[in-house]
Amino acid sequence: IAGITQAPTSQILAAGRRMTLRCTQDMRHNAMYWYRQDLGLGLRLIHYSNTAGTTGKGEVPDGYSVSRANTDDFPLTLASAVPSQTSVYFCASSGDSNSPLHFGNGTRLTVT
Amino acid sequence: GQNIDQPTEMTATEGAIVQINCTYQTSGFNGLFWYQQHAGEAPTFLSYNVLDGLEEKGRFSSFLSRSKGYSYLLLKELQMKDSASYLCATMDSNYQLIWGAGTKLIIKP
Numbered sequence: 001i002a003g004i005t006q007a008p009t010s011q012i013l014a015a016g017r018r019m020t021l022r023c024t025q026d027m028r029h030n031a032m033y034w035y036r037q038d039l040g041l042g043l044r045l046i047h048y049s050n051t052a053g054t055t056g057k058g059e060v061p062d063g064y065s066v067s068r069a070n071t072d073d074f075p076l077t078l079a080s081a082v083p084s085q086t087s088v089y090f091c092a093s094s095g096d097s098n099s100p101l102h103f104g105n106g107t108r109l110t111v112t
Numbered sequence: 113g114q115n116i117d118q119p120t121e122m123t124a125t126e127g128a129i130v131q132i133n134c135t136y137q138t139s140g141f142n143g144l145f146w147y148q149q150h151a152g153e154a155p156t157f158l159s160y161n162v163l164d165g166l167e168e169k170g171r172f173s174s175f176l177s178r179s180k181g182y183s184y185l186l187l188k189e190l191q192m193k194d195s196a197s198y199l200c201a202t203m204d205s206n207y208q209l210i211w212g213a214g215t216k217l218i219i220k221p
Contacts, residue, residue, distance in 0.1 A: 042116065042201075043201075043209075058208075090155070102157075103155050105153070106153075
């Protein structure tokens with residue numbers, strides 16, 4: 001692995017189902033982030049983690065949860081998917097507070 | 113409130129120069145980033161400005177005026193591969209990034 005890996009690449013999900021988007025980085029970055037990107041809108045922060053064992057809420061956290069059990073992994077869970085969660089989801093990491101973000105390739109999620 | 117404005121779309125000709133503007137209002141300021149995002153791909157880092165002035169990096173330059181809440185990204189000698197969206201983002205006093213919606217740049221031969 002080099003950088004950040006997200007899985008799956010894309011997914012079609014029935015409303016009401018539970019789904020976990022996976023994110024793994026091998027850069028030993030402390031900070032990790034989950035964003036969603038929708039047409040015509042800027043990237044919106046869902047949740048973040050400044051270091052392993054801590055998480056925080058971003059701009060649009062409702063309906064999503066995260067965990068940060070170790071430095072490398074930062075999974076995002078949709079407990080009960082709704083159509084408004086149809087989006088492209090990007091995981092990102094950074095070495096410190098004002099370093100550039102490194103992004104994964106994204107997960108395209110469609111909730112029907 | 114916090115806000116970032118950039119044009120939705122711009123068109124330019126291969127070989128020419130284009131300037132993409134970004135104006136911002138944020139709670140505190142810890143720098144401004146520009147990212148490039150090709151369609152269907154992840155954003156990639158282009159530049160970071162925290163002090164006023166021009167930062168040059170090859171064909172790309174980025175300018176910042178903190179007093180005016182203004183930045184621009186200048187792309188010279190445009191190539192077809194520069195067709196992409198360009199995202200402006202500022203870092204507020206809590207070191208959180210505030211993102212613009214992006215400017216889609218179309219390059220014509």
